[in-house]
Amino acid sequence: MKARIRKESGLHLFDMNDLERIERFRREFPAEGFFQDKEWVMSPRAFALPEEVVGMIEALGPALRRFQRACNRMYMEGVDGGELGWVTALLDQGKPESVVALGRERAWRDELPGVIRPDLMMTEDGVKIAELDSLPGGIGLTAWLNETYAGLGEDVIGGATGMVEGFRRAFPDEVILVSRESADYEPEMRWLAGRLGDGREVLNPWSMDLKGLEGRAVYRFFELFDLANVEQSEGLLGMAREGQVRITPPIKAYLEEKLWLALFWSTALTGHWERLLEEGDLALLRRCIPEGWVVDATEMPVSGEIRGLGVASWDEVGELGRKERELVVKVSGFSELGWGSRGVSIGHDLSQGEWKEALKEALAGYGERPFLMQRFHAAGVVEHPAWDEAAGVARLVRSRARLCPYYFAGSEEEEVVLGGILATVCPADKKLLHGMRDAMMLPCVAG
Numbered sequence: 282m283k284a285r286i287r288k289e290s291g292l293h294l295f296d297m298n299d300l301e302r303i304e305r306f307r308r309e310f311p312a313e314g315f316f317q318d319k320e321w322v323m324s325p326r327a328f329a330l331p332e333e334v335v336g337m338i339e340a341l342g343p344a345l346r347r348f349q350r351a352c353n354r355m356y357m358e359g360v361d362g363g364e365l366g367w368v369t370a371l372l373d374q375g376k377p378e379s380v381v382a383l384g385r386e387r388a389w390r391d392e393l394p395g396v397i398r399p400d401l402m403m404t405e406d407g408v409k410i411a412e413l414d415s416l417p418g419g420i421g422l423t424a425w426l427n428e429t430y431a432g433l434g435e436d437v438i439g440g441a442t443g444m445v446e447g448f449r450r451a452f453p454d455e456v457i458l459v460s461r462e463s464a465d466y467e468p469e470m471r472w473l474a475g476r477l478g479d480g481r482e483v484l485n486p487w488s489m490d491l492k493g494l495e496g497r498a499v500y501r502f503f504e505l506f507d508l509a510n511v512e513q514s515e516g517l518l519g520m521a522r523e524g525q526v527r528i529t530p531p532i533k534a535y536l537e538e539k540l541w542l543a544l545f546w547s548t549a550l551t552g553h554w555e556r557l558l559e560e561g562d563l564a565l566l567r568r569c570i571p572e573g574w575v576v577d578a579t580e581m582p583v584s585g586e587i588r589g590l591g592v593a594s595w596d597e598v599g600e601l602g603r604k605e606r607e608l609v610v611k612v613s614g615f616s617e618l619g620w621g622s623r624g625v626s627i628g629h630d631l632s633q634g635e636w637k638e639a640l641k642e643a644l645a646g647y648g649e650r651p652f653l654m655q656r657f658h659a660a661g662v663v664e665h666p667a668w669d670e671a672a673g674v675a676r677l678v679r680s681r682a683r684l685c686p687y688y689f690a691g692s693e694e695e696e697v698v699l700g701g702i703l704a705t706v707c708p709a710d711k712k713l714l715h716g717m718r719d720a721m722m723l724p725c726v727a728g
Contacts, residue, residue, distance in 0.1 A: 299325040299675045302433050303668055321722045323668040325675050327435040328682060328704035328723040330403075335438065335727045337407050341569060342688035342697040344562040345397050345413065348545075349536065351557035353393060355550070356535050360385060365553070368544065371575065372535040375649040376615055380505060383532040386522060393690065394530035395451035396420070397697075401569075401684040402660040408684065409658040410569050415530050415537060416504065420448060421469025423687060423703040424476065426724040437724040439687075439701030445476045447689035447700030452500050455529060457483045460503035460511045470502060486512040491520065498527040505534045506615045538614040543573035543653040548588060573655040576610065576640070578647035595644055598654075599637040603629050606636060609657045610643050612650060627657055662709050667721055679709040684725070701725075 302325040330338075356372060359365030373381050394415030401408040424444035431441035439447070457474060459467045467483065474481040486503070491513060503511050520526040530536075544550055545566065554563065572589055586593050592601070601608075606628030626639035643652035660682055666675035685703040690696065702725035 299666075299668075300673060305433060306429065320718045321720055322718075324666055324706075324721045324723055325668060326666055326723075327430045327437055327726045328665060328706060328721075329728055330438075330684075330702070330725050332727055334403060334408060335725075337565075337569070338401070338684070338686050338702065339699055340565055341399065341408075342397070342686070342699055344565050345399060345688065346393070346690060346697050347558060347562055348541075348566060349393050349397065349415070351554065352536060352541050353391070353533070354557055355553055357385075357390065368550070369535075371544075371651065372538055372540060374647070374651050376534055380508065380532075380534050380615075383518065384535050386532070388522065388524060389528075389531040389533075392529070392531040392533075394536070395690045396448075396530075397688045397690075398685050401686070402658050403663075403682050403684055404658050405661050406568075406658075408569055409571050410542065411571075411655075411683075412539060413542065416502070417685070417687070418463075418466045419469075419685060419703055420444060420687060421466075421471075421473040422722065423685075423701045423724065424448075424473055425469070426703065426722065427701045428476075430724050435724070436726055437701065438727060439699060439724075442476075443698075444687060444700040445473065447687065447698050448473065449477055449479075450691050450698060451689040452498070452529065454479075455481075455498040455500035456494065457481065457500045458486060458489065458502060459483060460486055460507065462504060462507045462510065463502045466502060486514065486517075489513065491516050495520065495525050498529065501528055501530065505532065505537065534615055538651075539611060540575060540613045540651060540653055542570055542655065543575045545570050546573050546588075547575075571655040571658055573653055576643040576647065576652040576654055578644045595640055599640050600633075601628070601636075607657045608654055610639050610652055610654045612643075612646070612652055615650070629657070663706075665706050665721065665723075680706045680721070681709050682706045 303323060306323060306325075355365055356369050359367070359369030396415065396417065398414045398417035398419075399410045400412040400414070402411055424442075427437045427439055427444055428441045431437050437443075457470050459470055467485075471483045474483050494517070499517070508514055517526065517528070518532065521528050521532070545554065558566070574587065574590075576595070578595075581587075581594055587595075587598065590598060590601075592598055598606075598608075608628040610626045610628070612624035626636070628636050628639075631639065643654070646652055662679055662681060664677045665680050665682075667678045668674075669676050683705045685705070687700045687703070689698045689700050691698060704721075704723045704725050706721040706723060708719050
């Protein structure tokens with residue numbers, strides 16, 4: 282990993298301990314290949330979060346667990362049609378019949394993912410949920426960062442072993458299965474397996490012994506849109522249907538759709554959300570989930586209006602001025618474009634023509650690859666020290682941060698543990714915040 286710094290970085294931070302901390306950081310860095318040649322900027326300090334933000338993040342874990350349970354209930358209630366039939370039909374768009382059938386299997390009808398990782402933007406009004414992932418990368422990375430910075434004397438959220446113990450709590454005996462599509466994450470999962478210290482196996486679909494998995498549990502590290510390319514998946518899923526193996530997260534593509542963040546704001550579903558969620562959860566989620574819409578190509582009634590936008594058609598959304606279109610359009614899921622900030626268009630960053638084209642593409646996807654639109658909330662600008670390799674000092678850098686808390690579900694139905702928080706601290710001129718060479722990857726501390 283190379284430490285780099287942008288030329289326009291801010292003031293020097295003179296700290297006699299910084300050099301020693303960076304040298305320790307280097308010495309304790311794991312063997313080459315651990316992060317598959319990923320590169321980021323080093324920092325001598327963990328990322329500090331205000332106490333009120335930490336409190337909001339801690340409260341979000343149990344609320345999001347109950348949110349996922351409500352999503353699961355609503356989908357299942359619509360399987361046979363009825364009042365929620367349209368929700369189920371919407372979430373099944375573009376999925377092969379085999380994947381839809383897997384999601385409805387009675388054997389795992391009530392099962393939920395064991396880990397939840399939202400992508401949070403830290404704004405002036407608290408945190409906003411940009412995405413919700415139940416098959417996240419970065420578990421091993423965050424575990425290593427927590428361990429490393431705790432060793433440097435930082436009181437990291439989750440503690441030195443919080444991520445490892447959280448994974449153990451949620452997945453006490455699961456074999457870890459990593460596909461070719463997810464190969465970049467295999468080294469960190471192998472490191473995590475080593476830290477678990479219980480002989481945990483990390484397998485690959487092309488070389489695993491299916492018979493050897495009988496009676497065992499499998500943590501799948503592969504996306505459902507890629508199922509056709511996962512070797513021996515048909516045999517593995519057949520064993521799951523017969524109860525010979527347990528797979529987690531459950532094979533429920535509908536739970537992995539970003540559309541739920543837009544459906545949360547649907548006036549047609551208000552009564553259902555109020556029925557299935559506690560009042561405190563509703564209040565917190567209304568504060569944290571940006572207002573959103575399903576990009577629905579269904580013809581609008583003459584008297585219709587798109588809620589909250591004051592327009593009567595998607596054509597009119599395309600005509601909104603730059604200030605009015607502080608909106609983001611993104612593919613919902615079940616797509617190779619559904620992760621890593623791909624398939625995302627930010628309205629006010631585009632010309633009028635580009636914005637219209639993005640909406641046209643989203644509307645064309647309806648029925649096969651649905652999109653959603655949300656209010657855009659920019660992360661606030663903060664300053665954090667980044668290590669300047671050439672000068673041998675840390676400099677304050679104007680940045681924006683994406684926060685990724687990892688919540689692990691315990692054995693008790695409502696038990697949710699926060700294992701740690703990964704901060705991706707990007708240059709302030711970036712709108713889409715994700716892992717990049719110019720970003721710092723850091724654990725978080727309170728205060």
